[in-house]
Amino acid sequence: MTLxxxxxxxxxxxxxxxxxxxxxxxxxxxxxxxxxSGVYRLAAQQTALRIAQAARILNRLSAEQRPQVIEEMNxxxxxxxxxxxPVHVGKGFVEHDRYERPLAELIKLYLRSEWSxxxxxxxxxxxxxxxxxxxxxxxxxxxxxxxxxxFILPGTYSIVSQIGLxxxxxxxxxxxxxxxxLSRLESLLPRLLLALAIFMLIGAVAVRAITRSLERLARAAxxxxxxxEGSPLPEHGPSEVRSVINAFNRMRLDLRSYVLExxxxxxxxxxxxxxxxxxxxxxAEMIQDAHVRAKFLRDLxxxxxxxxxxxxxxxxxxxDTQRRPLDVGALVGSLCEDWSETGxxxxxxxxxxxxxxxxxxxxxxxxxxxxxxxxxxxxxxxxGIEDDDASLRISVRDDGPGIPEQELERVFEPFFRLxxxxxxxxxxxxxxxxIARNIARWHGGDIxxxxxxxxxxxxxxxxxxxxxxxxxxxx
Numbered sequence: 001m002t003l004x005x006x007x008x009x010x011x012x013x014x015x016x017x018x019x020x021x022x023x024x025x026x027x028x029x030x031x032x033x034x035x036x037s038g039v040y041r042l043a044a045q046q047t048a049l050r051i052a053q054a055a056r057i058l059n060r061l062s063a064e065q066r067p068q069v070i071e072e073m074n075x076x077x078x079x080x081x082x083x084x085x086p087v088h089v090g091k092g093f094v095e096h097d098r099y100e101r102p103l104a105e106l107i108k109l110y111l112r113s114e115w116s117x118x119x120x121x122x123x124x125x126x127x128x129x130x131x132x133x134x135x136x137x138x139x140x141x142x143x144x145x146x147x148x149x150x151f152i153l154p155g156t157y158s159i160v161s162q163i164g165l166x167x168x169x170x171x172x173x174x175x176x177x178x179x180x181x182l183s184r185l186e187s188l189l190p191r192l193l194l195a196l197a198i199f200m201l202i203g204a205v206a207v208r209a210i211t212r213s214l215e216r217l218a219r220a221a222x223x224x225x226x227x228x229e230g231s232p233l234p235e236h237g238p239s240e241v242r243s244v245i246n247a248f249n250r251m252r253l254d255l256r257s258y259v260l261e262x263x264x265x266x267x268x269x270x271x272x273x274x275x276x277x278x279x280x281x282x283x284a285e286m287i288q289d290a291h292v293r294a295k296f297l298r299d300l301x302x303x304x305x306x307x308x309x310x311x312x313x314x315x316x317x318x319x320d321t322q323r324r325p326l327d328v329g330a331l332v333g334s335l336c337e338d339w340s341e342t343g344x345x346x347x348x349x350x351x352x353x354x355x356x357x358x359x360x361x362x363x364x365x366x367x368x369x370x371x372x373x374x375x376x377x378x379x380x381x382x383x384g385i386e387d388d389d390a391s392l393r394i395s396v397r398d399d400g401p402g403i404p405e406q407e408l409e410r411v412f413e414p415f416f417r418l419x420x421x422x423x424x425x426x427x428x429x430x431x432x433x434x435i436a437r438n439i440a441r442w443h444g445g446d447i448x449x450x451x452x453x454x455x456x457x458x459x460x461x462x463x464x465x466x467x468x469x470x471x472x473x474x475x
Contacts, residue, residue: 008214043154043178142156331360447463
C-alpha cells in the first residue's frame with residue numbers, strides 16, 4: 001500500500017507542496033545563517049573594541065583608581081578581573097579555535113600595542129564566573145549549535161580574554177556576545193504556513209484546470225466503446241492537453257468510420273450471398289429424389305436465414321444518418337399492436353417521461369428482437385417502461401424456462417445458442433440478442449439479462465438501459 005495520492009491532482013499538489021516546503025526551509029536556513037554571520041561580525045567587533053578600550057583605560061589608571069572604574073564597567077554580560085598573572089581557564093572546543101584567533105587579532109588591532117593577548121571561548125562554571133557576571137541557560141540543542149556554528153548562538157559560551165598591562169597586571173575580561181534565542185524561529189512558522197496555504201490555493205486552481213481536461217478526456221474515452229456517435233470533446237486547457245484532445249477526437253472519428261466501413265463491407269458480403277443461395281435453390285428443385293431435395297432445401301433455408309440475420313446484424317450499425325427525438329411509448333405501442341395481430345400476447349406497462357434522442361429504425365429493431373426472443377421461448381411477453389433523469393429502462397419479460405446463470409452473458413455472442421434450454425427448431429440463428437445489444441451500445445446503453453425471482457414465477461427478464469445524461473457526463 002502506497003501513501004501517495006492516487007490521482008494526478010493529488011500527486012501534483014503533493015509535489016508542489018513538498019517543493020515549496022523544502023524551498024521555504026532552505027531559504028529560511030540560508031537567511032538564518034547569513035543573518036547570524038552578519039550579526040556576529042558586528043557584535044564581535046563591538047565586543048573586541050570594548051575589551052581593547054577597557055584595557056587601555058585600565059592601563060592609564062593607577063592601582064588605587066582601577067577598582068572603582070572596574071566596578072562601573074562590570075555588568076551581567078561584561079566583567080573585568082585584575083590578577084597578578086594569567087588565570088587558568090578551562091579549554092574550550094576545537095571547533096572554536098577559528099573564532100578565537102580572529103578575536104585575539106582584532107583586540108590587538110584595537111589596542112594599538114603589542115601587549116600579550118589571548119582569547120578563549122569556553123563554558124564557565126559557576127565557580128569560575130565573576131560575582132556579577134551572568135551566564136545564560138541553554139538547551140542541549142543550542143549547545144550543539146553553538147559548538148559547531150558558534151556565530152549563530154555566540155552567547156551560549158563566554159569569551160575570556162587575558163591582556164597583560166604595562167605594569168605586569170593581567171586584566172581578565174569576561175564577555176558574552178548577545179544572541180537571539182531559537183524561539184524566535186517560532187514566529188516564522190505562521191508566515192511559512194500562510195505562504196504555503198496561498199501557494200497551495202493558487203496551485204490547486206491551476207492543477208485543477210489541467211486535470212479537469214484530462215478527466216473529461218478519460219470519460220470520453222470510456223464512452224467511445226458504448227457511444228461511438230458522441231460529440232467531439234471541447235478542446236480546453238494548455239496547448240499540450242488541447243493537442244491530446246484534438247488527437248483523441250480524430251481517433252474517435254477514424255474509429256467510427258472504420259466500424260461503419262467494416263459493417264458496410266460485411267453487410268454487402270452477406271447481401272451478395274443471397275444470389276448464389278437463390279441459384280442453389282433453383283437447382284435443388286431439379287433434384288429428382290424428393291428426400292434428398294427436402295434435405296437440400298432445408299439446408300438452404302438455414303443458410304438463407306443465417307445470411308439474412310448476419311445482414312441485419314451489420315445493418316444495425318449507424319443505419320440512420322443522425323439521431324432524432326423519438327416517442328418511445330408510441331414505438332413500443334406499435335410493436336405490441338403488430339405482435340398482437342399475429343395472435344401473440346404482448347402486454348405494455350408504463351410510459352416514458354419524454355422523447356428519447358435515438359435512431360428510430362435501429363431502436364425498433366432492438367426492441368423487436370427482444371420481444372421476438374421472449375415470444376419464441378414463452379407464451380407471452382410483458383414490456384415495462386421506467387424513466388427518470390438518469391436513464392430510460394425498457395424491460396421485456398417472458399414466462400419461458402430462463403437461462404442458466406453462467407450463460408447469461410454468453411447468449412450475446414453471435415451465433416451462440418443454448419441447445420438444452422432452447423429449441424433449435426424454432427428458427428433462431430443466435431443473432432437476435434447480439435443485434436439488440438449492438439444497437440443498445442451504439443446508443444450509449446446496454447442490455448442486461450437476469451432470471452426472474454422464483455417468488456414471481458419462472459421466466460427471463462431482458463432490460464434495455466438507455467442513458468439520458470451520457471452526453472452531459474462527457475462534457
